[in-house]
Amino acid sequence: MNASNGKVPMPTLERLANYLRYLLDLEQERVETISSAEVEQQTGINAAQFRKDLSYFGEFGKPGVGYNVAELQSRIAHILKLDQEQRVLLVGAGNLGSALVGYPGLKEHRFNLVAVFDNNYSKIGRKLWDLEILDLGRLKEVNAVLRARMGILAVPRVAAQSVAEGLVDAGVDSILNFAPLILRVPPHVVVRNVSFVQELAVLSYHLSSEPPQHALDAKG
Amino acid sequence: MNASNGKVPMPTLERLANYLRYLLDLEQERVETISSAEVEQQTGINAAQFRKDLSYFGEFGKPGVGYNVAELQSRIAHILKLDQEQRVLLVGAGNLGSALVGYPGLKEHRFNLVAVFDNNYSKIGRKLWDLEILDLGRLKEVNAVLRARMGILAVPRVAAQSVAEGLVDAGVDSILNFAPLILRVPPHVVVRNVSFVQELAVLSYHLSSEPPQHALDAKG
DNA sequence: TCAACTCTGTGAACTTCTTCACAATCGGGT
DNA sequence: ACCCGATTGTGAAGAAGTTCACAGAGTTGA
Known part of the structure; x- marks a missing residue:
C-alpha cells in the first residue's frame, strides 16, 4: 500500500540494481521462485531489507510462497527503466572512456553509447571501437538529433566542470562523473x-x- | 575530545578523500586558511558536517580563524594513510585493467600498482604500460615477495569470486571490486x-x- | 474442512547519520 | 587590557535508514 508514491531512499535504489543482477543469475539457473530468506542467505542482504525495498514499489511476492524470479526481475528492470533503450553520451576518449565503450555490461542493460566526444584534435575523427570520436564543440548540435539524456564524464578534473555544463546545455539531465x-x-x-x-x-x-x-601461512 | 577512538562512520571516511582533493586545490591556489563556512560555500557540504567529520580524528582548526590548509591536508592524508606508499595488485588486464594502470590519479595518491595478473595465456608475458602481465596462478608466489595488501579486481563477473579468494589467500585484505x-x-x-x-x-x-x-532552447 | 506451516508486507523499535545551536576560544583593534 | 566579531568543537535534536516482530495471507496434506 506504499506503492511508488512517496520518495524512495537512495540506498534502496542502489540495491535494486543488485537485486536485478542476482535475479538474472537465478533465471539463468532456472530457479522459478525465491524467498527473501534465501536472498539473505545467498547475498548477505537482510531479508526484511529486501522486502521493504520492494515495498516502496508495490507488492511483488505471495505470502507462504515467495517471489517469482522472472516476474520480479522484469518488474525491477521496469522500475529502473532498464527495459528500454537509454541513449548515453560519452565525453572523454582517453583510457577510461575507451574501456567504457568496450564494456559489455552497458549493452546488456540496454545502455546505448550513441556518441563519443573529445576536444583533442589528434583524436577527433578516429574511431573508438565502432564509434567515431566527435569534436566536443559539436556536443549540442549532435545531441539535438540524438536526444540522449544521460552523459558520462570521463575527462580530466580540470575540464570536468565546463564539460558538465556543456552536457546540461545539450539537454543531458543525468551525469555519471568519473572526475x-x-x-x-x-x-x-x-x-x-x-x-x-x-x-x-x-x-x-x-x-x-x-x-x-603472510606470516600465518604454513604450507608444505 | 573524540579523537579517533570510537569508530568512524563510513560516510565520513568517504568524504575525507573529497576534502583532501579539495584542500590540494586550495594549496595550489596558495590559500592558507579556510573556514568550514567557506568549505560549505564552495563544495556544498554542510559546514557542521565538515567539522564533525574532522572531530572524529581530533581538533584541526582554531576558533575565530579556521583551518590551516596545508596542515589539514597533510593530517587527512595521514589519516587515510595516503602519506605512505600503498602497494596494489591488479587482476584483469582487459580494457578496464588497462585504463587503471594508465590512470595518473593512483600514483598521485601514492597507490603503487606493483603487479598485474591475468589468466589469459595470450596476454601473459606482454606488457601493460610498464608492467609485465603475470600468470594469475603465480599470485601467491609473487605476493609473498611484494607483500601488497590491496587488490583491484577487474575481471569478468564469473571469475570474480574465485579470484577474490586467491587474492585473500595471497595476503590481500582490501579489495576494490569492479565486478x-x-x-x-x-x-x-x-x-x-x-x-x-x-x-x-x-x-x-x-x-x-x-x-x-531541448524544446526549451530558443537560440538565435 | 481444518490444522500446521511458510512467508510476505509493514508498523514500530532501533540504529546511524546529519544538522542545529551554542558555549568556549581566538585574534584584532583600540 | 579589554571588547567584539569570527569560528571552532560538540552535545542534543532531528532525519533517514535498518532491523525486528507479527498479523495476515497462501499452501499443503490429511
Whole structure:
C-alpha cells in the first residue's frame, strides 16, 4: 500500500540494481521462485531489507510462497527503466572512456553509447571501437538529433566542470562523473560520482595495524 | 575530545578523500586558511558536517580563524594513510585493467600498482604500460615477495569470486571490486564495490517523465 | 474442512547519520 | 587590557535508514 508514491531512499535504489543482477543469475539457473530468506542467505542482504525495498514499489511476492524470479526481475528492470533503450553520451576518449565503450555490461542493460566526444584534435575523427570520436564543440548540435539524456564524464578534473555544463546545455539531465570533484549543476540534473581514489582511500584507511596474513601461512 | 577512538562512520571516511582533493586545490591556489563556512560555500557540504567529520580524528582548526590548509591536508592524508606508499595488485588486464594502470590519479595518491595478473595465456608475458602481465596462478608466489595488501579486481563477473579468494589467500585484505556481484570474503577482508551499471541504473531511474530540455532552447 | 506451516508486507523499535545551536576560544583593534 | 566579531568543537535534536516482530495471507496434506 506504499506503492511508488512517496520518495524512495537512495540506498534502496542502489540495491535494486543488485537485486536485478542476482535475479538474472537465478533465471539463468532456472530457479522459478525465491524467498527473501534465501536472498539473505545467498547475498548477505537482510531479508526484511529486501522486502521493504520492494515495498516502496508495490507488492511483488505471495505470502507462504515467495517471489517469482522472472516476474520480479522484469518488474525491477521496469522500475529502473532498464527495459528500454537509454541513449548515453560519452565525453572523454582517453583510457577510461575507451574501456567504457568496450564494456559489455552497458549493452546488456540496454545502455546505448550513441556518441563519443573529445576536444583533442589528434583524436577527433578516429574511431573508438565502432564509434567515431566527435569534436566536443559539436556536443549540442549532435545531441539535438540524438536526444540522449544521460552523459558520462570521463575527462580530466580540470575540464570536468565546463564539460558538465556543456552536457546540461545539450539537454543531458543525468551525469555519471568519473572526475574527482564535486560538480555544480542546476537542480534538475542528477549526478552520480565514481571515484577510484576515494574508494581506494577508504580501503587504505582500513589497512590498520593488523599484521599481513603472510606470516600465518604454513604450507608444505 | 573524540579523537579517533570510537569508530568512524563510513560516510565520513568517504568524504575525507573529497576534502583532501579539495584542500590540494586550495594549496595550489596558495590559500592558507579556510573556514568550514567557506568549505560549505564552495563544495556544498554542510559546514557542521565538515567539522564533525574532522572531530572524529581530533581538533584541526582554531576558533575565530579556521583551518590551516596545508596542515589539514597533510593530517587527512595521514589519516587515510595516503602519506605512505600503498602497494596494489591488479587482476584483469582487459580494457578496464588497462585504463587503471594508465590512470595518473593512483600514483598521485601514492597507490603503487606493483603487479598485474591475468589468466589469459595470450596476454601473459606482454606488457601493460610498464608492467609485465603475470600468470594469475603465480599470485601467491609473487605476493609473498611484494607483500601488497590491496587488490583491484577487474575481471569478468564469473571469475570474480574465485579470484577474490586467491587474492585473500595471497595476503590481500582490501579489495576494490569492479565486478557486479557481492563477494563473499572472510571477515578481516574489506571490500569496496564499484559498479558502473548500478550507478547508471540509479540515474536511469531518475529520468522520470520530465521532458528533455531541448524544446526549451530558443537560440538565435 | 481444518490444522500446521511458510512467508510476505509493514508498523514500530532501533540504529546511524546529519544538522542545529551554542558555549568556549581566538585574534584584532583600540 | 579589554571588547567584539569570527569560528571552532560538540552535545542534543532531528532525519533517514535498518532491523525486528507479527498479523495476515497462501499452501499443503490429511
